[in-house]
Amino acid sequence: xxxxxxxACDFAGAQAVYGFLDRFAGEKKPFVKIGMELFYAxxxxxxxQIKKRGHRIFLDLKLxxxxxxVKKAMAVLSALDVDICNLHAAGTRAMMEAALxxxxxxxxxxxxxxxxxxxxxxxxxxxxxxxxxxxxLDQVVLHYAATARSAGLxxxxxxxxxxxxxxxRFGGDFLTVTPGIRFADGDRGxxxxxxxxxxxxxxxxxxxxxxxxxxxAADPVAAYERCVAxxxx
Ligand code: C5P
Numbered sequence: 001x002x003x004x005x006x007x008a009c010d011f012a013g014a015q016a017v018y019g020f021l022d023r024f025a026g027e028k029k030p031f032v033k034i035g036m037e038l039f040y041a042x043x044x045x046x047x048x049q050i051k052k053r054g055h056r057i058f059l060d061l062k063l064x065x066x067x068x069x070v071k072k073a074m075a076v077l078s079a080l081d082v083d084i085c086n087l088h089a090a091g092t093r094a095m096m097e098a099a100l101x102x103x104x105x106x107x108x109x110x111x112x113x114x115x116x117x118x119x120x121x122x123x124x125x126x127x128x129x130x131x132x133x134x135x136x137l138d139q140v141v142l143h144y145a146a147t148a149r150s151a152g153l154x155x156x157x158x159x160x161x162x163x164x165x166x167x168x169r170f171g172g173d174f175l176t177v178t179p180g181i182r183f184a185d186g187d188r189g190x191x192x193x194x195x196x197x198x199x200x201x202x203x204x205x206x207x208x209x210x211x212x213x214x215x216x217a218a219d220p221v222a223a224y225e226r227c228v229a230x231x232x233x
Contacts, residue, residue, distance in 0.1 A: 003201070005227045006058050008033040008179070008211030014042050014049070021053060023221055030224055031083075033058040033209055047080045056083040058177070058209075062116050064088040067098030074102030074113075082111050084177070086157060089115040089144035096151035114155045114177055115148035117141040117162075120193065138162065142169060149174055159193050160200040160208070167204050179209040183226070186213050197230035205231075 007030045011017040017038060024030060032055045038046055039061060051057055059082040063070050070087060077085050087099050096115065103110040118127065118141055127133045133140055145156045145166050155175025158166060163176035182194040189212055200208050210227055217223035 003205075003232050004031050004207055005197070005224065005231055006031045006033050006177070006207050006209045007214050007224065008035065008060075008209050009038060009050075010035055010211050010215065011038055012041060013038070014046055017046070017050070020215060020220065021050070021055070024224075027221055027225075028228070029054045031056045031058065031207070033060050033211075035060045036062075044080055047082060051081055058082070058084040058086075058207075059111075060086055062086055062088055063099065064091045065095070067091075067095045070095050071098040071102035074099045075104065078103050078105050078110060081105075084112045084114060086114045086116060089117055089148050089156070093147050093151045096148060096153055100152050112154040112175065114157055114175060115144065115153050116157045117144040117148075120159055120180060120191075138165070142166070145170060145174075155206070157209075160195040160203050160205045161193055163200070163205045164203045172204075175206045176204065177207045177209060178205040179211075181208045181210045181213065181227075183213055183223075197227045201231045 009017050009032050032050055034047060034057060047057060059077060063073055064087060100113060103113055118137060124137045127137060141158060141162055148156055149170050155177060157177045159180055160178040163178055166176050178200055180191050180194050181197055181200060182188055184196050188194055197208055208231055214220050214223045
């Protein structure tokens, strides 16, 4: 799969997301990320409808449960015909292997499966205090990525700042999907460690996940095209 911009459609309901996607009529159809808020509000039908409109979909539900439950849930998500789905690497290698077993379609294809390593909302202090993990955060991220790779997953969600190190260690075909993207002249919002689309390209991210810089822009299509121009072209 080539490099691409994934638009985080963090909208509260179907009408808001359709209104947003309608703006792209006649343009290149963006790769879309559907997260928990929209999925829990609208159910699987929102995935079917956006797929029917011709968008590729990253379904960002971050599964984490016992292996058997995750395996069965992944079978349901495969049938939704999404392109990428994800889980927490903290669920262990057994859970990730079970997830892959569940990701099957009758035609032999399957969605890409990527792992969340440590959420970017977790810092060294909260990881030590709340999770009793005392190793340096960057080592923990690399360890989770190694476990995901050995379980057979296709890549990880990580900060663009970690993408270079992950490719160095695990090779160019292990995907890095990176949120935390802001234009050089844009508002950071609540994101702390940010990079521009151009920097993410230089570091080697495979996919950037961009939400508010596009969804909250006065001209979302122009903002999307600016991301594509900086990151892909
Ligand atoms: O609006 P913004 O560009 O910050 O959106 C980033 C998207 O990526 C959001 O949907 C957010 O939930 C998601 N994300 C993130 N950091 C992670 C994992 C996911 O920002 N570590």
